[in-house]
């Protein structure tokens with residue numbers, strides 16, 4: 143379960159960010175997870191409670207915003223949302239090799255006091 147190590151890195155980052163602001167407690171963390179990132183939000187939720195135990199983020203809430211996949215079709219020169227694991231353009235059916243969005247794993251917000 144690589145979510146635990148991902149969550150460890152994320153919480154480390156959030157804690158470092160909170161300490162840099164002179165905060166003593168993290169109340170909420172918001173993450174953005176792309177649909178194509180391969181990260182399972184439910185596993186992240188579980189990892190969160192494990193990883194935050196004993197840190198200033200213990201008891202904090204975790205909000206996960208999922209980011210839909212978006213590809214770019216060079217033929218039509220526009221972005222589209224793939225409907226399947228095959229990223230075919232809905233206009234011309236050409237396969238897209240350019241993924242513009244959906245692989246994110248970002249710390250979007252940290253609420254501290």
Ligand SMILES: [Zn+2]
Pocket residue numbers: 215216217218219231232233234235236
């Ligand atoms: Zn196209």
